[in-house]
Amino acid sequence: MSVWATKRKFIISSSIFIPLIVVAVFLYITGREKPSCFDGLINQDERGVDCGGSCVAVCQNEAEDVAILWTRFLPVIDDVYSVVTLIENSNKSFEAKNVPYSFKLFDEEGVLIYERKGSAFFPAGSTFPIFEHALRTGERVPSRAVFSLRNTPFWEQREFEKIPIQIVSKNLDQENTPKLTAVIKNNSLKNLSQISFIAMLFDADGNLVNASKTVLSTLGREASDTIVFTWPEDFKNTVVRTEIVPVEYTAN
Structure with a gap:
């Protein structure tokens, strides 16, 4: 086979395979899922899986626990009571929505006589009350009220904003x-x-x-x-x- 024939064959092969390679590379690059805050990976500037950095979600190890300053039960009428607690969120840039909580009333023997579950918004950098009303205990008299969180808050980045x-x-x-x-x-x-x-x-x-x-x-x-x-x-x-x-x- 002549040198020209060999070159001609190489040129023809290259004209076929090089475009195919270019197309394949293009499809690979464009077909890949772009990094995001919802891809289950640590990428971009994230400090955890889909959290921290430019993601709205806060990594759990970056948030301080909220402080429960006090909890009280209050008589309303007959066997009806209200409960209120005061919460301090020291995270100046983190807020949490729909945080599930529980109020429990105990009698003087430490027996649970009533539980009320709910959810609340935890604003960034704030001290705020949570209130529940119309807790009926029947003939049993409460002696102590306890407030607790039923799940760890899902914190999101949000600068402190004063309620207007x-x-x-x-x-x-x-x-x-x-x-x-x-x-x-x-x-x-x-x-x-x-x-x-x-x-x-x-x-x-x-x-x-x-x-x-x-x-x-x-x-x-x-x-x-x-x-x-x-x-x-x-x-x-x-x-x-x-x-x-x-x-x-x-x-x-």
């Missing part, structure tokens, strides 16, 4: 059945809805006297409204300080 709701004024009327009235204002340029407020009342020694919760359905941007908390019976201790905390809302 101002408590303009408050007035506690104890002449008949106790009633706490407050004027609140939305300081944001967004419409807010399903705004939950928890009121806590304290005596001169800083002890919790009672608590309650109310929900305002809507509050327009830069608008004001009035919220009311009521209790069916007089308090045993004199209230000298009131706190109203907006704990959850939706911005539209």
Whole structure:
């Protein structure tokens, strides 16, 4: 076979296989799944599997445990009680949604007499209450309340953001059945809805006297409204300080 014939055969073969190789490489590169925060791998700038770095999800070893500062049960009427706990989330840039929790009431012998399960939003860098009402214990009298988390919070990166709701004024009327009235204002340029407020009342020694919760359905941007908390019976201790905390809302 002549040299030219050999070269010609090589040129023809190259003209066929080189484009095929180029196409194969292109298909391999474009067909690969791009790195993401949901691919089950540690890639990009992640510090764990699909967490840390540019991912919204926070790696569990990067988050501090929340602190349960105190938990109280409060008599409402007859065999009905409320429970409230105060939580501190020291993670300045981490929040968690729908964190499952449990309130348990025990009698003086340590026997569980009631359990209430729920879920709550844990805002970044905040101290906030969680409240449950209408716990009926029948003939059994609670002696102790315990709050616990049922699962580890799924933390997401979010800078601390002050809730844009101002408590303009408050007035506690104890002449008949106790009633706490407050004027609140939305300081944001967004419409807010399903705004939950928890009121806590304290005596001169800083002890919790009672608590309650109310929900305002809507509050327009830069608008004001009035919220009311009521209790069916007089308090045993004199209230000298009131706190109203907006704990959850939706911005539209």
